[in-house]
Amino acid sequence: xxxxxxxxxxxxxxxxxxxxxxxxxxxxxxxxxxxxxxxxxxxxxxxxxxxxxxxxxxxxxxxxxxxxxxxxxxxxxxxxxxxxxxxxxxxxxxxxxxxxxxxxxxxxxxx
Amino acid sequence: xxxxxxxxxxxxxxxxxxxxxxxxxxxxxxxxxxxxxxxxxxxxxxxxxxxxxxxxxxxxxxxxxxxxxxxxxxxxxxxxxxxxxxxxxxxxxxxxxxxxxxxxxxxxxxxxxxxx
Numbered sequence: 001x002x003x004x005x006x007x008x009x010x011x012x013x014x015x016x017x018x019x020x021x022x023x024x025x026x027x028x029x030x031x032x033x034x035x036x037x038x039x040x041x042x043x044x045x046x047x048x049x050x051x052x053x054x055x056x057x058x059x060x061x062x063x064x065x066x067x068x069x070x071x072x073x074x075x076x077x078x079x080x081x082x083x084x085x086x087x088x089x090x091x092x093x094x095x096x097x098x099x100x101x102x103x104x105x106x107x108x109x110x111x
Numbered sequence: 112x113x114x115x116x117x118x119x120x121x122x123x124x125x126x127x128x129x130x131x132x133x134x135x136x137x138x139x140x141x142x143x144x145x146x147x148x149x150x151x152x153x154x155x156x157x158x159x160x161x162x163x164x165x166x167x168x169x170x171x172x173x174x175x176x177x178x179x180x181x182x183x184x185x186x187x188x189x190x191x192x193x194x195x196x197x198x199x200x201x202x203x204x205x206x207x208x209x210x211x212x213x214x215x216x217x218x219x220x221x222x223x224x225x226x227x
Contacts, residue, residue, distance in 0.1 A: 098159055098169075
C-alpha cells in the first residue's frame, strides 16, 4: 500500500463546475499538507499549504485537511479551462522533511 | 524575483555515460531538494541539503547517483554509468526553511533526461 493514495483520473468537467480532488494517507505522523498544480512539461507550482487539520481558502481554491480520517481535499470553484492540469497532493512529517507525493490527478476543464 | 532554475532543460545521453544536472535555488533559500518524476512512478524524493548539515541521501536509488551543493547555493546531481531506467524528469526544489513556518518547497522546471 502506498503512503499517499490519489486517484489519477482523468477528471473531465465543464467550465464553471466545482471540482473536488482528494487524497488519503496511511501515516498519522504527517503534519504538513500541500497541493501542487503541474502543467504539461512544467515543474509543480505550489497552490496551497496547510498545517494540521482545518480549512484554508485562497480565491477559488479551498484546501481541507481531516487528520482523523487521514483525508485531504482541494476544491476549485468556478473552474476555468486554464485550470486544466495535473494536481498533486503532497505531505511531510515536519518542516524540513522530504515531501511524499500522491500520483497526481489529471483534470480537464472544457469550455 | 527569480525562481528555481535548472539546466539543461533536456539531456539525451547514451547508456553508460555520466551526466551532470544543475540546480540554482531561489536566492536566500537554505534548503534544497532533488526529486525524480518517472512515468508511472510519480514524484519520488532523492536527496536533501539543509545549510551546513549532512545531506539526507536516503532516496538515492543506487551508488551511481550523487549530489553536491557548493557554497550553500548551486547544486549538481551526477548520475554515473547511466541506465535506461534513469530516464525521467529530475526536479529541484528549494525552501526558505526558517522558523516559524516557511517550509514551502518551490520547484524548478526540471531536466528531462533520456538515456538511449
